[in-house]
Amino acid sequence: MSGSNSSAPDARTTPAAPEALAFTVHPMAGPDLADPVQAQRRRTVSGRIKMLLVLAVCAAPVVASYFTYFVIRPEGRTNYSTLILPTRGVPDLPLRSLDGAPVPSQSLRGQWLLVAVGPAACGTACEQRLYLQRQLRDMLGRERSRMDKVWLVTDDGAVPAPLRVGLGGPAPVTALRVDREALGRWLLPAEGQALEDHLYLVDPMGEWMMRIPPTPEPGRVKRDLERVLRASSWWDTPGR
Numbered sequence: 001m002s003g004s005n006s007s008a009p010d011a012r013t014t015p016a017a018p019e020a021l022a023f024t025v026h027p028m029a030g031p032d033l034a035d036p037v038q039a040q041r042r043r044t045v046s047g048r049i050k051m052l053l054v055l056a057v058c059a060a061p062v063v064a065s066y067f068t069y070f071v072i073r074p075e076g077r078t079n080y081s082t083l084i085l086p087t088r089g090v091p092d093l094p095l096r097s098l099d100g101a102p103v104p105s106q107s108l109r110g111q112w113l114l115v116a117v118g119p120a121a122c123g124t125a126c127e128q129r130l131y132l133q134r135q136l137r138d139m140l141g142r143e144r145s146r147m148d149k150v151w152l153v154t155d156d157g158a159v160p161a162p163l164r165v166g167l168g169g170p171a172p173v174t175a176l177r178v179d180r181e182a183l184g185r186w187l188l189p190a191e192g193q194a195l196e197d198h199l200y201l202v203d204p205m206g207e208w209m210m211r212i213p214p215t216p217e218p219g220r221v222k223r224d225l226e227r228v229l230r231a232s233s234w235w236d237t238p239g240r
Contacts, residue, residue: 079227080213080220082190087207091186096177098159103176106206112147112229112236113202117183117195120157126196127163130173132218133199137171139222143229146236149173154180154196190214201228204236 095103116133118126130151137144151173153159159175167173180195187208189195199221201210210228212221229236 079224080217081201081224082211082213084209084211087203087209088186090202090206090208091182093178093182093186098153098164098175098177100177108150108202109206110204112204113150114147114225115150115152115187115200115202117152117154117187117198117200119155119196120153120159122159122163129196129199130166132216133173134171135218136199136221136225139218140225140229143226144171146229147225150202151175152183153177154183187211201225203228203232 090105090108093105095105095107097103114133114137116126116129118129122130133149133151137147137149140147149171151167153175154177156177167175184195187195187198187200188211189198190211190213193214197214199212199216200208201212202208210224212224
């Protein structure tokens with residue numbers, strides 16, 4: 001057509017200019033730079049703390065009963081034997097029967113234990129402690145079924161045949177061999193005394209909680225035993 005510019009591009013058919021490319025940068029999580037060894041140590045420490053808290057909660061009623069009965073409510077009386085606070089739980093002792101068979105330490109749980117310590121030869125003083133051990137249990141009357149007698153033998157010597165016979169009876173003594181050094185990390189004598197000089201009282205949870213003086217007065221020890229049995233009557237369950 002006259003007057004038209006046939007070479008001009010048709011705006012309707014001309015392709016649009018391409019848009020400029022845009023880049024979006026997204027943040028990325030960085031690598032975990034924490035030391036795995038340190039992380040494992042933190043988890044281990046946390047687990048141990050939780051375990052100790054559980055043990056403390058379980059032992060609290062026992063310790064509270066002893067503390068209340070002997071300290072808060074003395075009622076004008078004093079205990080003759082030495083109360084061990086805090087109590088000391090039985091460790092993993094290398095226990096064996098007299099014939100050498102291994103015995104787990106956990107077997108010492110579940111019953112009150114009146115424990116004597118001495119070598120297999122068991123001289124006069126040792127025999128007197130074993131006799132006192134039997135006498136004290138018998139003096140408890142109807143409560144004596146809650147108490148077991150244990151003799152921890154600190155060497156590999158032969159126990160005399162007459163003594164073996166004497167360990168039997170209706171309420172036999174449980175005789176177990178144990179390394180004396182290992183035992184000394186659990187039971188401790190009074191200052192100036194030997195490990196063998198005492199009788200030791202262990203509660204049903206395997207906690208050593210009382211030490212009886214050397215050459216004691218049986219009547220006074222009996223009163224101490226009656227007190228701990230009375231103080232524990234609300235949590236102590238029938239034993240083995």
